[in-house]
Amino acid sequence: MKFINLIRLAIKALQRNKLRALLTMLGIIIGVASVITMMSIGEGSKQSINASLASMGSNMITIMPYSNEPGGARMMGSSLKTLTIKDVDALKKNAVNIAEISPLASSSGQSINGAANWPTSIQGVSPEYLDIRKLSVKEGIIFSEQDVRSSAKVCLLGKTVVDNLFPNGEDPIGKIIRFGKIPFQVIGVLTPKGTSNFGQDQDDIIIAPYTTVQKRILSSIYFGQIYASATSEAASDAAVAEITSILRETHRLRDAEDNDFQVRTQAELMTMMNSTSSMMTALLTAVASISLVIGGIGIMNIMYVSVTERTREIGLRMSIGARGIDILLQFLIEAIVISVTGGVIGVILGISAALIVPASLNWPTVISEFSIVISFLVCAITGIFFGYYPALKASKLDPIEALRYE
Amino acid sequence: MSNKILQIENVKREFKMGTETVRALKGVSFDVDSGEFLTIMGSSGSGKTTLLNMLGCLDKPTEGTYMLDNVNVKELTRDELAKLRNHKIGFVFQSYNLLPRTSALENVELPLLYNPTIGTKERTERAIAALQAVKLDGRFDHMPNQLSGGQQQRVAIARALVNEPVMILADEATGNLDTRTSYEIMSLMQELNQNGKTIVFVTHEPDIAAFSTRTVMLRDGKVQKDSMNKHIRWAKEALASLPATDDY
Numbered sequence: 277m278k279f280i281n282l283i284r285l286a287i288k289a290l291q292r293n294k295l296r297a298l299l300t301m302l303g304i305i306i307g308v309a310s311v312i313t314m315m316s317i318g319e320g321s322k323q324s325i326n327a328s329l330a331s332m333g334s335n336m337i338t339i340m341p342y343s344n345e346p347g348g349a350r351m352m353g354s355s356l357k358t359l360t361i362k363d364v365d366a367l368k369k370n371a372v373n374i375a376e377i378s379p380l381a382s383s384s385g386q387s388i389n390g391a392a393n394w395p396t397s398i399q400g401v402s403p404e405y406l407d408i409r410k411l412s413v414k415e416g417i418i419f420s421e422q423d424v425r426s427s428a429k430v431c432l433l434g435k436t437v438v439d440n441l442f443p444n445g446e447d448p449i450g451k452i453i454r455f456g457k458i459p460f461q462v463i464g465v466l467t468p469k470g471t472s473n474f475g476q477d478q479d480d481i482i483i484a485p486y487t488t489v490q491k492r493i494l495s496s497i498y499f500g501q502i503y504a505s506a507t508s509e510a511a512s513d514a515a516v517a518e519i520t521s522i523l524r525e526t527h528r529l530r531d532a533e534d535n536d537f538q539v540r541t542q543a544e545l546m547t548m549m550n551s552t553s554s555m556m557t558a559l560l561t562a563v564a565s566i567s568l569v570i571g572g573i574g575i576m577n578i579m580y581v582s583v584t585e586r587t588r589e590i591g592l593r594m595s596i597g598a599r600g601i602d603i604l605l606q607f608l609i610e611a612i613v614i615s616v617t618g619g620v621i622g623v624i625l626g627i628s629a630a631l632i633v634p635a636s637l638n639w640p641t642v643i644s645e646f647s648i649v650i651s652f653l654v655c656a657i658t659g660i661f662f663g664y665y666p667a668l669k670a671s672k673l674d675p676i677e678a679l680r681y682e
Numbered sequence: 683m684s685n686k687i688l689q690i691e692n693v694k695r696e697f698k699m700g701t702e703t704v705r706a707l708k709g710v711s712f713d714v715d716s717g718e719f720l721t722i723m724g725s726s727g728s729g730k731t732t733l734l735n736m737l738g739c740l741d742k743p744t745e746g747t748y749m750l751d752n753v754n755v756k757e758l759t760r761d762e763l764a765k766l767r768n769h770k771i772g773f774v775f776q777s778y779n780l781l782p783r784t785s786a787l788e789n790v791e792l793p794l795l796y797n798p799t800i801g802t803k804e805r806t807e808r809a810i811a812a813l814q815a816v817k818l819d820g821r822f823d824h825m826p827n828q829l830s831g832g833q834q835q836r837v838a839i840a841r842a843l844v845n846e847p848v849m850i851l852a853d854e855a856t857g858n859l860d861t862r863t864s865y866e867i868m869s870l871m872q873e874l875n876q877n878g879k880t881i882v883f884v885t886h887e888p889d890i891a892a893f894s895t896r897t898v899m900l901r902d903g904k905v906q907k908d909s910m911n912k913h914i915r916w917a918k919e920a921l922a923s924l925p926a927t928d929d930y
Contacts (some may be wrong), residue, residue: 281795288828592779593738596766596841597796599761675740679779 286610289582290617291350300578301618303571304658308565308622315647315680316630320640325549331469332408334542337374339363339502339519342405342538346638357498358527358536364502366526373515375507378405379499381489387441387482388454394440398431398455398482400489411483416449416464419485427487431455432464434479455482458492470500512541563656568601571618572658579611579666590670591678604671611663612656619655623648686749687848687880688737693734693746706732708903709746714882716848717877721891722768722885733848733900734884738771738851739763751848768796768821772842776854778834780826786813786837787822793845812840816870832863843879850874852883856890862924869917872924893917 290297341358364379371377381400386393403418405411419430433441433448442448448462460482491495497657506515516539523537583590590603598606627648630641695707707729714720724730735741736748739755740763748755751770758766767773771792780789790809794800800808813822816836826834835855843852852871856864872893875881885892891897892915899907 278795278798288784588779589781592775592781593792593796594764595738595767595773596793597764597845599764599796601761602764602796676735679740679775 278534282605283613285606286613288621291612296578297614300574300614301566301621303567303574304615304618304655305625305651306655307564307568307571308655309625310567311632311651312623312626312643312647314560314564315557316641316643317628317633317639318553318560318642319642320634322550322553322557323642324640325544325553329546329549331410333408333505335370335506335512336542337409337504337506337512337515337519338540339504339523340538340540342380343666347653359499360497361500363523363526364499366522366592367502367519369491370522373507373511373518374504376404376407376654377485377502377504378402378408380405380501380503381486381494383489383493385456385493387437388440389451392441392443394437396437396476396480396482398484398489398493400486405483405503408503411469412467412663413464416462416465416466417664424485424487428485429460429488429492430463431460431482431484432463432466434466436477436480437482438465456493460484463548505556506541509543513656523626529604536549568654568658571635574617575611575614575659576662576666579607579663580669582610583607583666583670584674587673587678587681590673591675591681592672595679600671604666607667607670608660608663611667615655615659615663619652622655623652626651626660646670685716686713687716687751687884689749690749691747693736693743693748695736695741706903707736707743710729710899710900710903710905712863712905712908714865714880716880717875717878718881718896719872719881721885721894721897723885723888723897725886725899728900729901729903730884734851734853736881738773739767742895758797768793768845770848772845772847772850773839774835774842774850774852774855776857778838779827780824780834780837782827783825785823785825786818786829789826789837790840790844792841797845808844811846813848814836816840831859832866835859835867836870839867843874849880849882854885855883856885862921865921865924866915869921882930920927
């Protein structure tokens, strides 16, 4: 029998039992729809993590104090005292793969403007910090090298701080606020960045020269972190190696000694975050795939019923000239039509779900063509795999027996 | 080329039922010429059904030769048998065996679907011609459940005719029908026979056998009697002689 006739035949057979066909498809529909939805949620979260990491600067390098002393009480990295301005200067002078560098000395405390006050953190940095972290000044100016040298009491405010200290909408530029007991003159306001992917309000900061924070607030010569940017994303790894060797030198570490600092690139962070999200995606997809298999078993079940029900029809077809292969193809194509139709409906539902999820649950989703192609192929294969045995059974029937079947 | 459609020579068929061997046909021989209207009669257990399956190429003899239109059936594979059935035999069954929820026209087209040399257009044309030959004009789109028993059987006959077989093989084709409708079907059969179709009709009703040109009686797996019918009854006349009160 010609292929087109087989497809026509299959569609006709399914139309005769619409409800049953639909119920049979249901497993496949749910399976495909959930695979596509899950994969699009996974892909969406991956891309949003990448985007937010890139917005922090994709070639950013973070240097943190680190101790690997065995025994004794281990301390949090940021409270260790290993990074000083000497390190920053040495890096500035010797590292060729670094474009910009800024130390960071931060302190949290209360910011006050008249009656308004707000708990926030002050970050003591050098002017390059803004470039490295992809921050920009919306109004006013950034402090100068001169301000850094003189430990000037000037600061820039993030939007959240502005909103809380100047609730009436006055212009904060030129005003004097206090951080703890220290008065600061506001010289600029930062462009809002919004909430980071980790739920952190990136606008809840005050930026000031690191010297000011070190001397007037922390009374310390150490930095919690040093930020640097590699000359390019590709140079990140070279920069890390360079930073490590320079810092080992300035820290006078012997060969056997471990680093008392650690260097992280944004790319590493990206890989780490993505591995978590990939694992989740794989897990969700696996669960969804199980429903696809169950859908396939449903098809097999119904095809067996259908073959038994239509034994006489099979006998008749054989007696008027259908070969085994004709009968096999007839039932196989019927199974494939069920699974592929279910697949199409599933794809439509899955795409709709992937479009609704961001609106209702606020999760980002990205529909990948890959997931559609894959689930479609899986459908066709499911149809062939689970439809084959019932079809084979049908094709092996003895026409004499089949014709007399009651 | 002989004009013998069927040549059956010492055909035996045995079935193995566990350890026992059931011998359904114990050496049957007869030939059928082109244009004959043969009835095969016999009580149940006489091997009638086994012989029918054999003639219909649904089964192969254990021993002996069966030549259908000069083709030795015994040497054919399953698929070749299917092809042979498609090209040379038109089946008519007792229970019609029409596909449910499928129009009369599509039912008649069915054998042609398995013949890849026939295109869509020719298929429809031939199906229409076959339905017209069995006087079912204007019933093309009727489903089997919208047709009477006699009409359903006529659709089945049209289906048997559509592939232009060398032989029509009917299995108790009137078994489910009342007398009048049976006569109508037999009248149709006689008409087809007169137009040159070879018909082999299996029945257990002597009444029906009287319409044929020749009768083979089977008994206990052997041919008991093979006789030409000297007084062929004409179904048309028989129909006319039925009492009018038997009207539908």
